[in-house]
Amino acid sequence: MTELPARAGHGGPQRERRPVVLPQADPFADFDGLYRSQMGPLTVFLMRMGASAYEAADAAHEAFVSTLPDTWRSLAYPKAYLRTTAYRCYLRQATSMDRPTDPVPDRPGGTCPLQLLELTAEQERVADALLQLPFAQREAMAWVLDGFSYAEIAQHLGKTPATVRQNYRHARIRLVEILGLKGKEER
Amino acid sequence: MTDYTPHRDDRGEEALDALLARDQASLLVAVRAVLDVEGGLERLGSAKGGVARPYVTVQNTGSEVAGDRSDWQSFEVEAVLDGPALQGALGMIDDLAGEMCDAADDLREEMYAEHLDPSRPTPYDLLELTMEALLEVSDRLSARDLTELELTREFEPMQRVFKDEAEYWRQPDRDFVEPGRADVCFSRALRFSRFHAKLVTLHAQLRWLFEKAKDPSLLAP
Numbered sequence: 001m002t003e004l005p006a007r008a009g010h011g012g013p014q015r016e017r018r019p020v021v022l023p024q025a026d027p028f029a030d031f032d033g034l035y036r037s038q039m040g041p042l043t044v045f046l047m048r049m050g051a052s053a054y055e056a057a058d059a060a061h062e063a064f065v066s067t068l069p070d071t072w073r074s075l076a077y078p079k080a081y082l083r084t085t086a087y088r089c090y091l092r093q094a095t096s097m098d099r100p101t102d103p104v105p106d107r108p109g110g111t112c113p114l115q116l117l118e119l120t121a122e123q124e125r126v127a128d129a130l131l132q133l134p135f136a137q138r139e140a141m142a143w144v145l146d147g148f149s150y151a152e153i154a155q156h157l158g159k160t161p162a163t164v165r166q167n168y169r170h171a172r173i174r175l176v177e178i179l180g181l182k183g184k185e186e187r
Numbered sequence: 188m189t190d191y192t193p194h195r196d197d198r199g200e201e202a203l204d205a206l207l208a209r210d211q212a213s214l215l216v217a218v219r220a221v222l223d224v225e226g227g228l229e230r231l232g233s234a235k236g237g238v239a240r241p242y243v244t245v246q247n248t249g250s251e252v253a254g255d256r257s258d259w260q261s262f263e264v265e266a267v268l269d270g271p272a273l274q275g276a277l278g279m280i281d282d283l284a285g286e287m288c289d290a291a292d293d294l295r296e297e298m299y300a301e302h303l304d305p306s307r308p309t310p311y312d313l314l315e316l317t318m319e320a321l322l323e324v325s326d327r328l329s330a331r332d333l334t335e336l337e338l339t340r341e342f343e344p345m346q347r348v349f350k351d352e353a354e355y356w357r358q359p360d361r362d363f364v365e366p367g368r369a370d371v372c373f374s375r376a377l378r379f380s381r382f383h384a385k386l387v388t389l390h391a392q393l394r395w396l397f398e399k400a401k402d403p404s405l406l407a408p
Contacts, residue, residue, distance in 0.1 A: 040219040047214070117217060126210045145211050172203060179206065181199030 031072055035064060041146060042082050048142035050131055051090050053117045059090035080156040083146070129178040137171035140164050 039060060046056035063086035067075065075081045119127065130138055143153040143164075150161040150168070157164070176182055 040215055043218050044211070044215050047218075053218070119217075120213070122206075123210055123214055123217070126206065145207060172200065175207075176199040176203050179199075179203065181202040181206065183199060 031068070034067075034072055034078055038079060038082055039064070042086055045083055045142055045146045046086055046090055047127065048130060048145060049087055049090065049138065055090055055093055056086075059086045059093065062086070062089040077152075077156065080148070080152065083143070084156060125179065129175055132178055133171050133174055136167045137174060140167035141171045141175075144168055 042060045042063070043053070043056045046059055047053060051059065060082075063082050066085055066089075067078075067082070072078060130141060133141065139157070140153065143157075144150075148156075150164045153159070153164045154161040
């Protein structure tokens with residue numbers, strides 16, 4: 001889940017001298033770091049948007065390909081770029097076929113380790129509930145769950161923060177209903 | 188959740204937060220555990236100029252494939268007869284798909300090696316053979332007066348896929364491996380893998396058509 005940012009000045013003046021702690025290396029400073037830190041969350045994000053694990057992994061990799069060889073170096077917002085690009089890749093997969101003789105879809109191919117992923121009953125329950133949300137609400141929920149603020153989501157989706165917030169609020173209300181959580185306390 | 192502060196009453200907000208937090212964390216753990224990020228990165232290749240390997244391995248269709256890799260060349264599109272022989276042609280496609288699997292697996296293994304076996308099939312070699320087999324099956328089905336199936340229309344997309352793919356791989360020196368270009372290698376591996384998925388789909392379509400051909404009652408609208 002998203003962690004709230006540390007508040008400036010929290011805790012008051014320091015009473016003792018602490019060793020200087022150098023900031024951790026930027027995980028996006030190299031491509032490997034970007035891949036390591038983002039591949040999992042990006043896959044989960046796409047699953048929140050409705051992709052199967054298999055489709056999500058394929059689209060996520062395609063998004064990473066789009067950043068090679070050098071694009072990733074110049075991305076101002078690599079996390080958001082990967083999510084918007086991967087989602088477009090997912091939409092392009094067009095996996096449905098109504099009839100066996102329909103035109104061949106551009107399916108993600110080969111085997112993918114994520115085919116081995118088996119969702120728990122609770123994970124399936126949440127996934128099903130998310131799929132019942134209208135798109136805008138599901139989208140807002142997926143971005144928020146991925147740790148983006150309303151302002152960031154609005155910036156990358158071309159919406160106002162108020163719209164994002166409203167979609168998120170409605171999504172929560174719907175989820176409470178769908179999941180039958182009304183009147184239940186936190187476990 | 189981030190900057191939305193729900194009313195902490197009995198509307199289920201806290202339960203929802205708890206459920207979503209638990210779900211997000213557990214799903215991420217599950218995905219990471221299965222995803223093999225390090226392995227994926229290794230196969231993706233270094234952005235610093237290494238040689239990429241496809242992150243996906245081409246799926247084996249379970250067909251019986253000749254064990255010796257050199258045998259792939261022995262696959263020839265023989266005259267396809269009616270009836271059971273048509274089934275044999277489909278079997279041939281099975282075999283070719285299996286060959287593609289083997290070739291892709293071998294390539295995956297070899298991509299880290301300096302020396303690549305020059306006798307191995309290129310993607311285009313495999314495509315060419317597969318396309319021949321498919322066209323042969325198409326011709327045979329057409330010859331069986333199965334106009335009700337609108338074979339021309341139905342095979343068009345199949346043939347277009349193969350034509351486009353063959354055109355792509357026919358380019359000189361187009362192979363999975365292009366040392367120093369991780370992006371190129373990875374893109375090609377992904378493309379070939381997707382093509383293989385299409386092959387499997389085509390195969391299913393052919394089988395469906397074949398079943399219809401065997402049982403005219405299935406032709407009824």
